[in-house]
Amino acid sequence: MSADASLLMVCAVVVAYLLDLIFGDPMALPHPIVYFGKTISFCEKRMNKGSYRLLKGAVVAVSLIGMVYLLFYLLMLISGKISLLAGAVLTGLFFFYGLANKTLIREGVAVFRVLENDGLEAGRRQLSRIVGRDTSQLGEQQIKKAALETMAENLSDGVVAPVFWFALSGVPGMMAYKMINTLDSMIGYKNDRYIYFGRVAAYIDDVANYFPARLTAILMMLVSGSYRALVFIFKFGKKHSSPNAGYPEAALAGVLNVRFGGPNVYHGKVVDKPFIGETDRPLIYRDVKKTVAVNQAVTAVCIVMCVIVRYIIQW
Numbered sequence: 607m608s609a610d611a612s613l614l615m616v617c618a619v620v621v622a623y624l625l626d627l628i629f630g631d632p633m634a635l636p637h638p639i640v641y642f643g644k645t646i647s648f649c650e651k652r653m654n655k656g657s658y659r660l661l662k663g664a665v666v667a668v669s670l671i672g673m674v675y676l677l678f679y680l681l682m683l684i685s686g687k688i689s690l691l692a693g694a695v696l697t698g699l700f701f702f703y704g705l706a707n708k709t710l711i712r713e714g715v716a717v718f719r720v721l722e723n724d725g726l727e728a729g730r731r732q733l734s735r736i737v738g739r740d741t742s743q744l745g746e747q748q749i750k751k752a753a754l755e756t757m758a759e760n761l762s763d764g765v766v767a768p769v770f771w772f773a774l775s776g777v778p779g780m781m782a783y784k785m786i787n788t789l790d791s792m793i794g795y796k797n798d799r800y801i802y803f804g805r806v807a808a809y810i811d812d813v814a815n816y817f818p819a820r821l822t823a824i825l826m827m828l829v830s831g832s833y834r835a836l837v838f839i840f841k842f843g844k845k846h847s848s849p850n851a852g853y854p855e856a857a858l859a860g861v862l863n864v865r866f867g868g869p870n871v872y873h874g875k876v877v878d879k880p881f882i883g884e885t886d887r888p889l890i891y892r893d894v895k896k897t898v899a900v901n902q903a904v905t906a907v908c909i910v911m912c913v914i915v916r917y918i919i920q921w
Contacts, residue, residue: 612917618698623909630708642788654803663803675782704780706764707905717753718894750889755866758858759851765905767818773912786814819850826857829903835860845880859883
């Protein structure tokens with residue numbers, strides 16, 4: 607790639623990052639992830655029945671991920687042949703769609719604000735927008751804890767992981783990862799309906815997030831300058847039921863000096879999650895503000911690292 611082409615792509619990525627920083631997900635515009643979800647739902651309703659559900663789920667997951675990668679590979683190939691500007695515009699557009707930091711932060715902060723201004727029941731409803739657990743019986747501190755846990759975990763899923771895969775394989779890699787993550791969020795549950803059909807999708811998501819989750823935790827520790835976060839990463843990161851989610855949660859627990867985890871209800875079943883962290887103190891609004899600062903800093907560092915790895919080194 608020439609210096610001019612690299613510079614154009616760098617500008618596209620930076621502009622996309624700034625647009626996400628200002629606006630977040632464009633709710634009024636068509637979004638690829640919405641169509642990913644509709645496609646998954648279409649396949650699940652027709653395939654998740656009868657015998658061989660594990661095989662059917664595997665075929666659906668692998669096929670959809672492969673088709674998304676191929677579709678965006680061809681799209682970027684054709685746009686690049688049309689002109690450098692066309693390729694840069696599409697790169698910026700889909701990079702913008704692939705990031706979710708502004709929306710993540712907005713939803714997490716909204717839980718704290720709604721809880722404070724409108725009361726417990728409103729806080730439960732607001733939290734239910736961003737978590738898969740049952741929120742109907744949660745108390746004030748449990749709601750705040752769940753919101754912060756989600757902000758930590760989704761910093762990996764919604765920012766670091768898509769940028770990581772973009773740095774490795776461009777828009778096709780980023781969009782394929784978004785399909786992987788959407789599959790996991792829709793069918794990757796260990797309940798009666800998805801235990802077989804969604805098993806391969808959940809495993810692929812675990813593999814795709816292995817390095818990004820750990821990178822997220824390290825970056826959270828670095829941008830906060832918290833030695834305790836480093837200690838917690840090694841002490842508590844492996845204790846989560848997920849092979850990946852525990853690492854960013856442990857890092858945030860260290861940054862804030864709080865304790866996450868404990869039993870929760872998911873889809874009608876009690877899941878006894880291990881505790882992550884040591885200090886079981888009341889959470890306050892300052893904690894979410896500090897989490898926002900960490901998330902913003904990690905996102906900015908990720909963008910810089912991505913630009914260096916994918917474009918500047920090639921000069």
